[in-house]
Amino acid sequence: MGICLSTESPPRKNHSKRVTNQSTTSANSNSSNRWSRVRSLSSKREKFDDAMIHEHAIAAALLFQQNGGVLPFDRSTSLRHPPGSANSKRYNPLPRSSSTRPRSVADPLLPPQQLLNQDLNLDELETSHIVLVHGGGFGAWCWYKTIALLEECKFKVTAIDLTGSGIDLFDTNSIKSLSQYVTPLIDFFEKLTDGEKVILVGHDFGGSCISYAMELFPSKISKAIFIAASMLKSGQSTLDMFSQKENTNDLMRQAQKFIYTNGNNLPPTAIDLDKMLLKDLLFNHSPPKDVALASVSMRPIPFPPVVEKLCLSDSNYGKVRRFYIETPDDNAIPIALQQSMINQSPPEKVFRIKASDHSPFFSKPQALHKLLVEIAKLT
Template identity: 25%
Template sequence: MENTAPIVLVHGFWHGTWCWSSVIEELASRGLAAVAVDLEGHGLNSLAPAARWARPFDPAGYATEPSPSAAVTLSAATELLAERVRRIGRGEPCLVVAHSMGGAVATALAERFPELVAGVVYVAAFAPTAGLPATAYITMPENTGTMVGDQLAADPMAVGALRFDTGDSTRHAALVETFYGDVPAEVAAAAISLLSSDAPAGMAAEPFTATAARYGRLPHTYVVCEQDNAIRPDLQRRFIREIDAIAAEPTTVVTLDASHSPFLSQPAALVDAIEKAQYAADRTR
């Protein structure tokens, strides 16, 4: 469609472009162009610790080997995303849809490069606008009940990453409960097999402040996932309040009775929200 903003899909920690496959298919069926990109330290931009592939497997070595992604920061991830968005949109603004920790990068992108962003759609995502790093929100009362920390196979401070051991099948049931509670079992199993081992701790630890003059003038949509065991619904609603504190217009809120991964469990419902956000963004272009 003429004058329609391209849609750029940004995954969260441990995931990659693959997680958006069903959403891209649904968007295409509605005549909407979308591209998924890998964040710095993820997907085709990721490197696993050598201990992940060592045989026999050494759990102690895996728990202590420094991450190849330890140097990745929010700033670096934002620069890479900006390059991708600029290329995809050919200099024109894109609608950026971000999941989980990808929301922190999308927020920084919208503040630093607002000319590249037609709007931001958060999907159960971090949206740290108030000068705190994303990590500061993890232990807030609104996030009580999150299961992510229980799945870590190493101390993030020691290795520089939030590390999963997806090769340990005894951990899979908990990973499903954390991320994929309403996802078909065979799809959840495939997703676990595709997760990166390391999510760069530095991406979540860098503080960031968004401003009303830049980030705040863009339209925002937030998809709240009510059954989320990774980023709890109360924390998602806190992010909405913080966005609205600096935004020119109130955040459009969509609520799904979904786990942390509606792109796998409810792609059509998620695309409904994206389609409406794109229409709103196009009206402001």
């Protein structure tokens, strides 16, 4: 999570290929007829979608608790269809959706037969195992939609609860270092068999966490995907990255509540976020039900890992293929700051989810899913 973020960015450098995920605006007479038939059933489908989303959320939470926090969850009975891609000639377009159903703001669930990915052959991928690492204050619970979608495509999915996060009972205020915070992720990699690789995904402060793992286990990581995440250079801390800007993010400043468990004369032990400002800060385009889930599930962010400087080498961290997914309507890590990180440490390719807030796994799960699959297929 950013601290006193900025909205001003240095000039862009064209180091990375960029793909924008957005729907096409063209239409013809045949598509118009199909839209008409779809709209006639929209009311009934929206009610069905609402009920289905609610059922999935409850099922995910129950299974998560019953399994002691071990993921993946059972597979969903429905899938969601990703939107079409940008049609600009300067970008390499992603495959367009064959669905004619209009998407709602809540990105509702769609029947399986309407989902793309029918041409996906996992045997052709370097790895079909995706590891999801949450951001500061979040937990593995935030990935429940992404897990369901990926598992429908037969991916193996692991969602990690970092120390003091999600259902991990460790006291957040007692976390002293980044290595302690990412211990569950390190334990996971140490248990992987020789030759086994994964696609590592990090959101928000999870970007620093996956960078730490990339330095230690480069041979076990096929690709690293940063989603609205801290993507730092060696010698930087997350606090350094977010403090170097001239301007500050007023909303973040208002939402932050520093916790001083060791006394006010010593550095903070954790950062909490004002529940009243969560929606505007992190979920400004997300469905109300997901905002409610987050408001009762988020934990404080340990402070020492935020100020710890990363030590990254070209021989380890630099060997892993990196990709970045931008969230342009992000109020927590503004797009200008995301692009500043991209310019300073260019990844192989940059994608963008149109109209996404800081939490695309809630606000744009279909689009996020499509990009994760697309990146997994890159050779």
